[in-house]
Amino acid sequence: MPTIYDIAREAGVSITTVSNILNNKGRFKPETVARVLEAVERLKYRPNFAAKSLAARRTNTVTLSALLTPESFDPLNLQYFGAIAQAVSRSGFNFLLHISHDLESFERFASTGICDGWLLMMIRRQDERIALLKELGVPFVSIGRPDEMEGVDIVDTDFEQTARLALEHLLALGHRRIAYLAEPLEFGYSAIRLRAYLACLKEYGLEGNADLVAETDGTEAGTVRALEALWSRDRSITAIITHDIPALTVLRTLREWGLEIPRDVSVIGCSDSPLAALADPPLTTINLYVERIAEAAAEALARRLQEPEAPPAHILIPARLVVRESTGPAPR
Amino acid sequence: MPTIYDIAREAGVSITTVSNILNNKGRFKPETVARVLEAVERLKYRPNFAAKSLAARRTNTVTLSALLTPESFDPLNLQYFGAIAQAVSRSGFNFLLHISHDLESFERFASTGICDGWLLMMIRRQDERIALLKELGVPFVSIGRPDEMEGVDIVDTDFEQTARLALEHLLALGHRRIAYLAEPLEFGYSAIRLRAYLACLKEYGLEGNADLVAETDGTEAGTVRALEALWSRDRSITAIITHDIPALTVLRTLREWGLEIPRDVSVIGCSDSPLAALADPPLTTINLYVERIAEAAAEALARRLQEPEAPPAHILIPARLVVRESTGPAPR
């Protein structure tokens, strides 16, 4: 691999000049610039990442941290990855994705200074990554809300609005007995969503009733159990709000029980996972505008990197309802 | 952030000693080792990635390259990510995931020397990443087979065997008119799978008939069109071999046509995507042993990094049939 010295020699200038030209610093004769660029092109020169990072004391790289647990196989995550990759590239940074199974591997990575800042996904209520990064003084943006939001930049879906979207859609269709089947409440978003749903119910004069709420452990069996619990407590349920992945199981289980969707029961998802459109029947759900979230997160981090002392931002992105075929008028 | 100098000062030794102890080089008095380790612990010292990479002329990092196209949202990819992350960590390397939308972003990255070697996923028939890496002289392992396999380390599923698995299962159930609905043939695996299926059919004296093969463009509409083409050409089809994602659409479309699965038609998938178990009915498919593939790929790359001149390895991993509820005896 050629080094900056090779380019300097070929172009007949000093390495300082090569460096400055490549980084758009200072002014140079067009002719000099052309000679340098030609040499770069000809030798296919790329500045060495390690050397550049070391000298500049910045890596110009942003890393997205994803937790990969056996359960988190929602293809929505792939959409996030792609959208964030693009948004970060657009904001002029290199993009890296780090997948950790445990905090230790995250820590080993985060403390080597391989990147200037982090984007955190799959936020837990007490997310240890946040504590760690704060302690290390490494800039980051949290995509999702931990319990303790003090002093952290946050980009998230506006769950108060998504709850309203789902609920108003069902109310307009005449539903009154609306159940909520939550994903594990240890996931921050799940707890926040439930809270928002309850608040919204109340607002419409429909008391949130504990009978109408169940929690799955994330597994298929758990979802079936939660559904059974809901059903055994209240046969008059005509609609279920849940998340996209459990929705698949809900759809299948209800059909097994001889119920037709949406004739007998309406089901609505929460995040327009790519799966939702493939469900049978295609799932009515809430589209999160993943690209906007990605864009906002990349921007927030770029700002934080530039102005370390700026006050933390909490950005909520609105969503939109996607009506497909799993919701319909409430049965009499 | 503390540097190696801080540790050396605290422990009362030279930086050489700190470096050697941290990298298990040379022999040291247990007492010296203890003093150094204590200082490392106390100051929470981590060697700087850039400095270390620059000095050692290696980064001890392996990157997985994934192409993210709008279509590639199979959650199976998430399983691959997780399994490969673990396998690479186990083999002692840092793991990074790079997601590119275009070759340019891959090239920009690959040529900065941020990692010692690459793992390539989602291989295309003429994969430009392979050409590029070869030209740069950067070690890599291809997970999947490109058209030109000369001189490249390859780890892949044994598609000849998976074709046999699927076919023998269907034959044993009495099926004779077996269709194949392929994903876009530009994806290497799709073409290879089709070829293997055709070869296997022939072996069993069932001539591969062009009427029994259709190709989807990867979209839902495309899958429906392919299915319609198949049906319009031959009403006597009793089983369909396809990939997991299109299988979801196949299942739903057949049901819409008033067919019951598996009573009227059996459907079998190809890769035991996490979706397969959630399908309705749960999909009979082929489990690829993702962990073994990941393990083999990580190992192959580690070997290549150690012995640059070793002859290229082509490793095929066998798969296993997972019988669920989408396949059954052929109708009379």
Next chain:
DNA sequence: GCGCTTTTGTAAAGCGCTTTCATTTTATCG
């Protein structure tokens, strides 16, 4: 042509490590 500014360029230091090679200390042996 003289002093001035502006433009264009360079030399050298240093980022935080690893590595080579030399040096000091300690153990071993006749």
Next chain:
DNA sequence: CGATAAAATGAAAGCGCTTTACAAAAGCGC
């Protein structure tokens, strides 16, 4: 006990860049 080998440690060079501080060349008004 001195010579020798082995064990333990350190000094210094250098990885490939950026950056600072400074110098040479060119342009300009008079």
